[in-house]
Amino acid sequence: ILVSLGWKSQNLIKCAPTLKPQSMLSFSRLRDTLYQCNSERSISLEMGNIIRVDNARAVFLSADSSASVVGNTAHLLLEIDESQDVDKDKYSRDFKPMGATTNVTTVHYGTTWDDSTLLEEVKQANLELERKDGIKRHFRYDWQAVAAHNPDYLAYVEGERARLGEEHPLFMTQYRLLPIKGGGRLFSPQQRAQLQGSHARLRLPQGGRHYIAGLDLAGEASEEMMLQSARPQQDSTALTIGEVSYPGGGKEPAIRVVEHLYWTGRPHTELYSQLVDILGRVWRCQRVAVDATGMGQPVSSFLRGALGSKVTPFVFTAQSKSELGFNLLAAVNSGRLAMYAADGSEEYREFWHEMEMAKCFYRANQSMNFYVDPARGHDDMLMSLALLVEASRDCAPRRARGMVRES
DSSP, rough: TTTTTTTOOEEEEESOOOIIIIIHHHHHHHHHHHHHHHHSSSSEEEETTEETTTTEEEEEEEEETTTTOOTOSSSSEEEEEGGSSSOOHHHIIGGGGGGGGTTOOEEEEOOOOOOHHHHHHHHHHHHHHHHHHHHOOOOOOHHHHHTTTTTHHHHHHHHHHHHOOTTTTHHHHHHHHOBOHHHHHHHHOOOOOBBBOOOOOHHHHHTTOOEEEEEEOOOOOOOOHHHSSSOOOOEEEEEEEEEEGGGGGOOOOOEEEEEEEESSSSSSSHHHHHHHIIIISSSOOOOEEEEOSTTTTHHHHHHHHGGGEEEEEEOHHHHHHHHHHHHHHHHHHOOOBEEEEEEEEHHHHHHHHHHHHEEEEEEEEEEEEEEOGGGOOOHHHHHHHHHHHHHHHTTTOOOOOOOOOOO
C-alpha cells in the first residue's frame, strides 16, 4: 500500500497491545523489507515509530489503555494486531474514529481466545454480514492449513497436541483457532474420567520407585476464630504424593497419585518435623513443590533448609497460577496424570468433590484462574494436585551410568 500509494500524503495506522515490543517488531519488519526491495523509493524514519515512503506514512501505535493516541488519522488502512488483547473500550473510543472521515478499511487479526474479546466480537459481526450479503469478510487459517505447506510445523504441532491434548485451552485457541467460553468447570466429565486411575493407593513407598509431592498450605486460623464457629470451615494443609515414571522413554513424566495426607486446624509450626519426616525419610521424595505464598514462605524456607534443593517454593500470583492451571490441564488431557482407585476413604471423596466443583475463568492475554467457590467447598487438594504436577516438571529421569573396562 505504501509503495503503490506513496504519492499520497496519507497514513496507514497499525496498533498492537503494546508499543514495545509488539508494534515495534512490526515496524522493524516493514522497515527491513522496504530497504531490501525498494531501494529506488524515498524511505525515511520519523519520530521513532513512523516509516515514510515518499509521502505516505505507516504509523505504529500502542493500544494500551493508558496510551495517548488521539489525533491520528487513518486514510489508507487501520490494522488492529493481536486484537484479542486490545481493550474494546480503547478501540471504540480512540482507534475506530481514526478512520471515520475516510470510511477506512479496518483489519483485525490475531489468535482467538475467549468469547468476550474484541477479536471474537468483530469476527461474529463479520460472519453475520456475510450471511446477509455473501461477501466474505472473515478469514481463518488453523494449524492444519499451515501444516499442509510446512512439514516442520506439522511435526511441531502434533507434538504440542500430544503434550497438551486437543481440548487444552491453549491448543484450542492457538492452533485450532476455536474460542473458549469465558468460564465454567475446570474439568469436563471426560477429563475427570481420564484422571481416574486403576492403581491402588499406597500407605508406604515401594522399593525402586520415584516419588514427588505437592504441598498446599492452609491459612492459619486463631483459636478465637475456631471457638466462634460451631462448624469451622477452615482450609486444610494438603499433601499429595505421586509416583513418577517415564514410560517409553518419553520426555514428559507419567504421574500416579498414590497418597493423600491433610491436616485441618494444625499450626504450621506443629507440622514442621512431621513434614520433614514424611517427605524426607518415609517417601524420600525427589522433588517437592511447596506453596510459599504469604504465611507459606517460612514453611517452605524451613523445608528447603531441612531437605535441600529438592524443595521448590511456589509463590501464587495471577501469572504463576495461570501457568499452574494450564500445566495441570495438559497433564490430565495427555493422560499423564492418574488418581488412585476408589478406596472408600474421606480423602478420596474430598478429592473428587473438589475436582467436580473446580471452576475456571479465562482472562485476556491467554491467562486463566481456577478455584473452588468457597460456598461449594475447599480447593486444598486441587491446589496440591497442581503443585504435584509442578514438582514433576523438575524431575528428570534417572539414567544408568557405567564405564567400559579396558581389557
